[in-house]
Amino acid sequence: MGQVAQVAQVAQVAQVTQVAQVARSGFKVSRFQSFKVEGQEPGQDQVPSRRCSAVRLEMDALRYRDLSFKPLKEDDLPVLYGWLQAPHVREFYHRKSVPGWEEMRAEYLQRLDPGWPTRCFVCCFGSTPLGYIQTYRVADYPEYAAMIGEERGISLDLFIADAAHIGNGWGRLVLVKFLRDVAFPMFGEEHVCWIYHDKQNHRALRASRAAGFRHVRHFIEDGDTKELLALYRDEVCAARIHR
């Protein structure tokens, strides 16, 4: 095993242990309440209604409180490289090809430049790294804007690093807290966040809907059907956190 892989593996083992202890320690794994847009059926191609009232969320307040987002640093890259190899990440994230270490390092090093349009973060629960999330202005990526059919707003991509932790409510917590505390404050002039998932990525679609994202339309990327969803700044900021 190479040095980079060893570093990644050691970090991952520590992470699994700590977050799994939290999951076993009696925390209620609560679920956000999904909500239906008035007059809109699933699959209907229309922009989400702004008449929708504030998102009402049931969430684990303690887990929410201890989530934080640390700007990605060069020191994080070996661990990130390990995370990108995980089968559940590869299934829908970096799907086509996993870059080699040098290629990946070069790709992410440029993102550490404060002038780079994509802002990258490690999600942490307490001091334990939980996953990765990045955000960017749609207008900064014209090809992407054309693909999703939107000119304004922000987008984000994320993954939970360890397969043992997916499907336990972390994704929705991360989405809501990241949008409220980091992404919308960072891009103050933008008012909507777009996210898209492969139509087969049922887990991601459920997590995003649970965070308040709503269906906008389908589109095709490289022959695969994707679902575009949206969440507005005022909705996520008005989200009621039940404590």
Ligand SMILES: CC(C)(COP(=O)(O)OP(=O)(O)OC[C@H]1O[C@@H](n2cnc3c(N)ncnc32)[C@H](O)[C@@H]1OP(=O)(O)O)[C@@H](O)C(=O)NCCC(=O)NCCS
């Ligand atoms: C997408 C992702 C970030 C969501 O995080 P998460 O912590 O798993 O999400 P949550 O636990 O909040 O929600 C997952 C939902 O999917 C459900 N789910 C879990 N496994 C599922 C499966 N195999 N099929 C369908 N639904 C599934 C969960 O029950 C939950 O829904 P519910 O609360 O309505 O029951 C995480 O799964 C992940 O990292 N996936 C791999 C990378 C990826 O797909 N990223 C998105 C592309 S940008």
